[in-house]
Structures are given as C-alpha cells and as structure tokens.
Amino acid sequence: MTTSAIAPSLLAATVQDLRRHAPFSEMEPRHLEWMAGRLQLAYFPAGATVLEADAGAPEWFYVVKQGSVEAGGAAADSVIKLLAGECFPLGALLAGRAVANQYRAAVDSFCYLLSAADFHALLEQSAVFRDFCTRRIASLLEQSQKAVQSEYALRQDEDARLERSLVSLCPRAPVSVTGGTPLSAALQAMHDARVGSVAITDEARRPLGILTLKDVLSRVTLPGLALDTPIESVMSAGPISLPTGATAREALLTMARHSIHHLLLVADGKLAGVISEKDLFAIKRMSVQGITAAIAGAGDIEALQRAGRDIAALAHNLLAQGMRAETLTELIATLNDHLTRRLIDLEIGALQLPQAKWCWMALGSEGRMEQTLATDQDNALIFAPGNGDDVETLRETLIAMARRINQGLDACGFPLCKGFIMASNPKWCLTVDEWRAQFSRWIDAGGPEELLNASIFFDFRPLYGEAALAAELRTWLTTKIQGNPRFLKQMTQNALRNVPPLGLVRDFVLSEDAEHPHTLDLKLNGSMPFVDGARILALAAGQPATGTAQRLKQAGQALRIPDAEIASWTQAFHFIQLLRLRHQHGQERRGQAPNNHLNPDTLSVLDRRILKEAFRQARKLQARLALDYER
Amino acid sequence: MIWPLARRARVTLAPDEARRLAALKAAPQPDPRTPLADLRWVVVDVETGGLNPYADPLLSIGAVEIRNGQIRLGGGFEAGLQQAAVTSHENILVHGLTHSLQRSGMAAGSALLNFAEFAGGGPFVAFHAGFDRTALAVAMRKALGWDFPGRWLDAAVIAPLLFPRLAGACRSLDDWLAALSIENYARHSAVADAAATAQLWLILLEAATRQHIRTLKEMEKLAQARKWLGL
Numbered sequence: 081m082t083t084s085a086i087a088p089s090l091l092a093a094t095v096q097d098l099r100r101h102a103p104f105s106e107m108e109p110r111h112l113e114w115m116a117g118r119l120q121l122a123y124f125p126a127g128a129t130v131l132e133a134d135a136g137a138p139e140w141f142y143v144v145k146q147g148s149v150e151a152g153g154a155a156a157d158s159v160i161k162l163l164a165g166e167c168f169p170l171g172a173l174l175a176g177r178a179v180a181n182q183y184r185a186a187v188d189s190f191c192y193l194l195s196a197a198d199f200h201a202l203l204e205q206s207a208v209f210r211d212f213c214t215r216r217i218a219s220l221l222e223q224s225q226k227a228v229q230s231e232y233a234l235r236q237d238e239d240a241r242l243e244r245s246l247v248s249l250c251p252r253a254p255v256s257v258t259g260g261t262p263l264s265a266a267l268q269a270m271h272d273a274r275v276g277s278v279a280i281t282d283e284a285r286r287p288l289g290i291l292t293l294k295d296v297l298s299r300v301t302l303p304g305l306a307l308d309t310p311i312e313s314v315m316s317a318g319p320i321s322l323p324t325g326a327t328a329r330e331a332l333l334t335m336a337r338h339s340i341h342h343l344l345l346v347a348d349g350k351l352a353g354v355i356s357e358k359d360l361f362a363i364k365r366m367s368v369q370g371i372t373a374a375i376a377g378a379g380d381i382e383a384l385q386r387a388g389r390d391i392a393a394l395a396h397n398l399l400a401q402g403m404r405a406e407t408l409t410e411l412i413a414t415l416n417d418h419l420t421r422r423l424i425d426l427e428i429g430a431l432q433l434p435q436a437k438w439c440w441m442a443l444g445s446e447g448r449m450e451q452t453l454a455t456d457q458d459n460a461l462i463f464a465p466g467n468g469d470d471v472e473t474l475r476e477t478l479i480a481m482a483r484r485i486n487q488g489l490d491a492c493g494f495p496l497c498k499g500f501i502m503a504s505n506p507k508w509c510l511t512v513d514e515w516r517a518q519f520s521r522w523i524d525a526g527g528p529e530e531l532l533n534a535s536i537f538f539d540f541r542p543l544y545g546e547a548a549l550a551a552e553l554r555t556w557l558t559t560k561i562q563g564n565p566r567f568l569k570q571m572t573q574n575a576l577r578n579v580p581p582l583g584l585v586r587d588f589v590l591s592e593d594a595e596h597p598h599t600l601d602l603k604l605n606g607s608m609p610f611v612d613g614a615r616i617l618a619l620a621a622g623q624p625a626t627g628t629a630q631r632l633k634q635a636g637q638a639l640r641i642p643d644a645e646i647a648s649w650t651q652a653f654h655f656i657q658l659l660r661l662r663h664q665h666g667q668e669r670r671g672q673a674p675n676n677h678l679n680p681d682t683l684s685v686l687d688r689r690i691l692k693e694a695f696r697q698a699r700k701l702q703a704r705l706a707l708d709y710e711r
Numbered sequence: 712m713i714w715p716l717a718r719r720a721r722v723t724l725a726p727d728e729a730r731r732l733a734a735l736k737a738a739p740q741p742d743p744r745t746p747l748a749d750l751r752w753v754v755v756d757v758e759t760g761g762l763n764p765y766a767d768p769l770l771s772i773g774a775v776e777i778r779n780g781q782i783r784l785g786g787g788f789e790a791g792l793q794q795a796a797v798t799s800h801e802n803i804l805v806h807g808l809t810h811s812l813q814r815s816g817m818a819a820g821s822a823l824l825n826f827a828e829f830a831g832g833g834p835f836v837a838f839h840a841g842f843d844r845t846a847l848a849v850a851m852r853k854a855l856g857w858d859f860p861g862r863w864l865d866a867a868v869i870a871p872l873l874f875p876r877l878a879g880a881c882r883s884l885d886d887w888l889a890a891l892s893i894e895n896y897a898r899h900s901a902v903a904d905a906a907a908t909a910q911l912w913l914i915l916l917e918a919a920t921r922q923h924i925r926t927l928k929e930m931e932k933l934a935q936a937r938k939w940l941g942l
C-alpha cells in the first residue's frame with residue numbers, strides 16, 4: 081500500500097496555521113513544511129491527561145492547536161496554562177527525561193504532535209527553531225540543576241531556600257543600642273528580646289559593632305568588668321555585614337569565611353537586621369560551621385583528616401542538593417583554606433622557626449578558589465630574610481617545614497602534586513627577589529614551559545603568614561606585565577592553541593587516546609579556555625583578582641567588554657564546572673578515582689546542548705583574545 | 712462475472728493498472744469486531760461537478776487517515792481528476808476549482824487507484840457519507856470497472872446520536888464544527904474538508920467510547936438504530 085500520498089493543500093493549510101505563532105512564524109518555509117508533513121493531530125477532551133508525569137521520556141512534541149492545556153504539579157498555584165501555538169514539553173524532550181509535570185487538557189483541545197525523533201531532527205535543521213529552544217538556556221539550565229536534585233532524590237526546595245533573601249529570614253527587629261549605652265542596659269535588652277547578640281550603632285543607625293553572649297563571657301564576666309562600662313569598649317568593632325538583599329547562601333559563605341556566628345544586615349548603610357547562624361541552620365541543616373569549628377579545634381592530624389573527609393562529604397551533599405558550581409567550588413576552597421591554615425598552625429607549633437617573614441601561597445585552582453572534588457595540592461612559599469639571615473639556611477628550615485605540611489595535606493586528602501609544584505620543592509621556596517627574578521625570566525623568555533608555569537604560578541594567593549609579601553609580589557607582577565605586550569601576546573597564542581572541542585560533523589571532537597577513549601577532557605578543553613582567557617584579560621587590565629569569574633568581571637569593566645558577553649562567558653564556565661563536579665561526584669559514588677574525562681554520551685540531550693553552547697562561548701572568548709592580543 | 716445492473720462501460724486497463732487493481736481486490740477488509748481505537752479510519756471528502764453524485768463528474772478526492780486516535784496531517788491524500796468537460800460556473804464558485812485546474816488533474820483511473828491504495832480498505836468516514844460513497848462508487852465503476860467495496864460510517868448520522876442536545880441546531884458540517892468549537896483552516900479543498908471531518912470524528916470516537924461503544928460493529932449498529940428510530 082502506498083503511503084507516499086501528499087496533500088499539498090492540507091500541508092499549506094497546516095503551515096499557515098502554524099505561522100500564526102512564534103517560533104513557526106520565523107522559520108524557513110522548507111523547515112516548516114518538513115515539520116507540517118510529519119505532524120499528527122490529536123483530540124483531548126477537557127480533563128483528559130495529555131502527558132503523565134514520570135512516564136519516561138516523552139514520545140511527542142506538542143503544539144496546542146486550539147483549546148488550552150494545563151501543566152502543573154499537585155499544588156494548584158503552580159499550574160501553567162498553555163494556549164494555542166504554545167509548545168511542550170520542551171525541557172523534558174531536550175533532556176530526554178520524564179516530564180516533571182502532568183499535562184491536562186483544560187478545555188476540549190486539539191494538539192499537533194511531532195514525534196520526538198522528528199523534533200530532534202527539526203532542531204538540527206532549523207536554526208530558528210534551535211534558537212527558540214536555546215534562547216531559554218537559563219531556564220533550561222535551572223531545570224537541569226533541578227534534575228540533578230531529583231536524581232539524588234533530595235528535596236527540591238532546599239536550593240530555593242538558600243536563594244531566599246536574608247531579610248525574609250530575619251525573624252525579628254534587630255536589638256541595637258548606641259555606643260555609649262552601659263553594658264547593663266544592653267544586656268537587659270538582649271535578655272528581654274531573648275537574642276544572642278546586640279548590634280551597636282551610631283545615632284544615624286549606622287552599624288559600629290556587635291557584641292554576642294559568647295563575647296560577654298570572655299570580655300565582661302571573666303574579667304569582672306563593671307556593668308556601667310559603655311558597650312563600645314568591649315564590642316567587636318567593624319562588624320561584618322551584608323546588604324538585606326543578600327541571600328542565605330552568601331551569609332553561609334561569609335560566616336564560614338570569617339568564622340563568625342552573627343551577621344549584621346544593612347540597608348542604605350543603616351542597620352536593618354541581625355542574622356545568626358541558628359537562623360540559617362533553621363533553613364539548612366548543614367554544617368559548614370560545624371566543619372569550620374572542628375578544623376579550628378583540631379589538635380592533631382587525625383582530627384584534620386576527619387575534617388578533610390567531612391569537607392568532601394559536605395561537598396557531595398551540597399552538590400546533590402543542587403548548589404551552584406560557583407558557590408560550591410568557593411565553599412570547598414574556603415574550607416580547604418581553613419584546613420590548610422590549621423595544619424600549618426599545628427606543624428609550625430612543633431617547630432622552632434626563625435623570626436623571618438614568610439607566606440604560604442596557594443596556586444592553580446586553589447589560588448583561583450575553583451577547586452573541584454579531585455584536587456591535588458599546588459603551593460609555594462615566599463619569604464623575606466631579615467638582616468643577617470643566611471638565605472640558604474633559612475630556605476632549608478622553611479623547606480623542612482613545608483615538607484611536613486605537604487605530607488600532612490596529603491594525609492588529609494590532597495594528594496602530592498605530580499609536577500612537584502609544592503612549597504617543599506627548593507625551586508618554589510623563594511625569597512621576594514628570587515620570585516621576581518623567576519617571574520621576570522618567564523615573562524622575558526615566553527617559551528612553552530615558561531608559559532605553563534606562568535599559568536599556574538600567576539594565580540597565586542596568600543594563604544598563611546605574611547600576606548603582604550604575596551600582595552607586593554602581585555602589585556609588582558601586574559606592573560611588570562603591563563609593560564610587556566609581547567608576553568601577553570605569547571600567552572594568548574598559547575591559550576588559543578587549546579581549541580574548544582566542537583566538531584563540524586558530530587557534536588564534539590573526542591579524545592581517542594587509549595587511557596580515556598571517547599571522552600572530553602572537561603578540565604583541559606572545558607574550563608581551561610575560560611581560565612586562561614580570564615587570566616590574560618585580568619593581566620592585561622592590571623586587575624589583581626585570581627578567580628576566573630571575578631577576573632572576567634573586573635577585566636570586563638576595565639576593558640569595556642559588554643556585560644552580556646561577560647555574563648555569557650561566566651555562565652558557560654560555571655556550567656562546565658558544574659559538569660565536572662557532577663562527573664566527579666558520580667565517579668566517587670561508584671568507587672572510582674575522580675577525573676575530568678567525561679563521555680558526552682552519558683549526558684542528557686539538554687546538557688549536551690548546553691555544553692556545546694558553553695564551548696561556543698569559549699570560542700567567542702578566544703576570538704576576542706585573538707583580536708585584541710594576538711597581533 | 713457480469714454485473715446485472717451494469718451501467719458500466721467496458722473497461723480496458725493498462726497491464727500495471729490491472730495488476731494494482733487485482734492486488735486491491737485481494738486485500739482484506741477490516742474485521743467489524745475490531746475495537747474503535749485500533750482501526751485505521753479513512754476520512755474522505757470528494758468534490759463533484761454538481762449535486763447529483765450519480766451523474767455529475769468527480770472532480771477531486773481528499774482523504775486523511777486516523778490511526779491511534781491521531782490524524783496524520785502530513786500523510787493526507789489529495790488528487791484532482793482530469794475532466795473531459797469543464798463544469799458549470801456556479802460550482803467553481805463553491806469549490807474554487809478553476810477550469811485550468813480541472814483540466815490539469817490526474818487521469819481518473821490512476822487517481823482512483825492511488826486513492827484505493829491509500830485507503831487500504833477503510834473503514835471510511837465522511838460527512839453525508841452517502842454522497843461521497845456514491846460518487847466514488849460511480850467513478851470507480853466507470854474508470855476501473857470495479858465495485859468499490861468498504862464499510863462506511865456517516866459522521867452526519869453518528870454526530871446527532873452521540874450529541875442529541877446539539878442535533879436540533881446542527882445540520883451541516885460547519886454547524887457541527889461550530890457547535891463543538893472545532894477551528895478549521897482553509898476549507899473547500901477536499902482534503903481540508905476531510906481534515907475537518909476527521910477532527911469531528913475524533914470527538915465522536917471519544918464520545919462513543921464514553922457511551923461504551925467499543926467496536927466497528929457496535930458503531931454501525933448505532934447508525935442503523937437511527938433508521939429504526941426514524942430520526
């Protein structure tokens with residue numbers, strides 16, 4: 081029986097009907113005809129289920145022809161009404177996942193149906209249709225992250241709660257007094273309001289300090305201070321504060337970073353609230369603070385090893401809960417910083433160190449605060465010998481110390497660096513002058529090895545000790561590079577050699593090496609182009625930041641790159657980081673050693689599409705570098 | 712065998728057309744016990760040169776199929792038939808088939824074979840099915856010497872039985888489309904009318920299922936009941 085019959089007038093009529101709505105109105109006639117030739121038309125009486133939630137990947141792409149279809153969960157307020165011309169379920173089809181919502185006909189309705197296979201074929205053919213889908217990349221990205229959560233069967237609303245603004249979490253008006261208030265009155269006010277802290281402000285309600293109950297014990301009760309003492313003499317001055325619009329997540333990060341339990345909220349420079357760790361714990365039963373406290377109280381390497389494991393567990397947990405990559409990597413870095421600092425504390429406590437100035441520096445991803453779950457250590461030492469100090473003797477002492485620290489870090493879950501980029505390597509335990517000479521050599525030579533070193537070392541960040549030494553080195557480096565356009569050019573040429581693995585025919589160009597066949601290297605091909613690009617832009621703009629997102633932001637402003645471009649790059653970078661974290665998370669759950677080699681076939685269609693878009697962004701960033709610095 | 716009522720002319724077919732016709736004659740007919748949802752419905756609309764299906768020439772055939780409760784919009788059938796004589800001016804206004812279009816159509820024999828192959832034995836649905844059925848039968852007999860078999864259901868008969876409340880107000884296809892709020896496009900090409908009827912049929916199938924009419928046989932019985940009831 082022949083089925084090749086075509087009815088041109090029916091096809092034309094269908095095309096004409098579709099054309100009344102976007103994106104079909106914009107599509108090329110041949111694509112629209114192709115689509116119309118594959119459409120089915122189905123009827124759904126009011127109340128009929130069009131698509132069942134969790135019924136496997138959808139078979140059809142739907143366009144409402146007439147009537148209305150409702151999509152929604154159990155809650156009545158979350159129902160979305162889809163009218164004529166609207167398409168569904170876009171996200172589920174792209175991701176190849178079951179729809180999250182049930183779709184029901186609200187009234188008697190007809191829908192056009194296109195098979196999932198034809199939908200994907202259309203996506204490939206029609207740039208307009210594809211753009212229509214990818215234009216919603218942000219909202220799709222959100223869905224992708226939500227899917228991560230459901231994948232690990234965790235409550236979806238937790239991330240949303242972390243995104244809540246602090247002011248919405250503030251349970252009560254802040255208790256505040258002026259600086260001259262006697263302690264007795266301030267403590268009475270705290271007691272009456274049953275709160276653990278009091279904010280101190282000036283007459284204009286600008287915050288001056290904070291006093292917590294814990295402070296009262298150590299600063300008032302134990303020293304036996306008279307209660308008529310003005311509160312300003314015992315308060316913690318210069319309190320840490322956040323704007324009221326900041327999110328719970330930012331508050332958690334800030335508390336973790338500063339090891340504090342209370343934060344002031346300010347609006348227009350005036351005190352607007354006080355938020356405590358307890359308030360945040362109420363919305364999030366996770367213990368960044370617990371780990372921070374455990375690290376601070378750790379008396380031996382075993383305690384730090386436990387903390388190291390806790391950090392990994394917490395990171396996995398937060399990842400599973402759908403925390404964003406940028407927050408998570410920063411949180412991991414912050415906690416790792418705490419751990420490293422405590423470890424150094426413990427190690428130098430056991431040593432007799434000379435009175436020289438020195439600073440422990442974090443390099444590479446740790447320097448950029450972009451650590452993933454698979455992180456080895458990259459560190460170095462800078463020191464300034466005092467008058468009469470013998471440099472070599474001092475170096476030997478510091479190297480001995482560094483060796484213990486490197487081994488300690490190894491024991492805590494940060495493997496020794498395979499390339500020996502560690503402070504215990506005499507090559508990387510240098511005086512201020514030696515570092516300058518070293519950096520100068522790299523900048524002047526500009527060979528492949530020098531450029532590789534520069535890419536690791538120029539992301540240095542002080543972690544312990546005399547931070548000023550690292551800060552001065554940073555200032556010197558920034559000035560030095562400003563006068564060396566040739567070096568920027570060489571760095572750019574080197575960075576441009578790392579081409580994003582976008583294929584002409586297939587989606588991606590895959591590695592065929594024996595060890596990791598059919599994979600993409602998400603670090604080398606994924607995040608590296610962004611990291612390298614941001615470094616070049618930051619160095620060119622003379623900006624001191626080391627984090628990639630921060631670098632892009634700072635340099636973008638200085639170099640007048642459009643905000644939208646910067647935002648796209650940042651988003652793309654964070655997406656790749658998220659993929660890396662998810663990949664490593666999965667590997668660790670399966671008992672494998674985490675790496676960065678991902679088989680793209682294991683990604684959903686949606687994630688593949690976004691990854692492709694992220695690579696395109698890398699290409700755009702590289703195009704800008706080529707234009708500005710390669711010549 | 713010689714058909715006693717034969718008004719049919721002696722028909723000589725080209726060898727490949729004869730082969731196609733033989734294959735069509737040998738093809739199975741749908742089992743009346745088939746559940747409604749499992750049937751492949753062929754919804755038909757024909758245009759003729761006048762209002763008398765026995766006498767007026769068949770101008771065009773449009774058809775769409777319904778399978779698994781879905782109209783295959785992309786797989787519709789449409790054919791204009793070559794005309795020896797051009798039809799009257801009034802009909803052009805109704806159908807929009809201009810003189811040149813009428814002359815440019817496909818030879819009747821091959822158009823009808825194509826249609827029969829597309830239809831694959833039905834069952835057939837049309838609005839005022841008697842008209843379409845007769846026009847097709849006459850044309851088939853004339854061009855192919857074939858008594859076109861098939862089970863037919865008339866949407867114009869079934870609709871008032873399943874929606875008795877609307878029966879009084881609805882006579883034409885347009886009435887029913889309006890009453891059941893079916894939006895349709897570009898009417899008055901045979902295939903677009905067939906698509907419109909097919910949309911009506913989807914609604915009728917759904918209503919039939921709700922009234923526990925499950926098979927083709929039961930649907931046919933419903934249509935016959937109407938005759939006995941004298942509706």
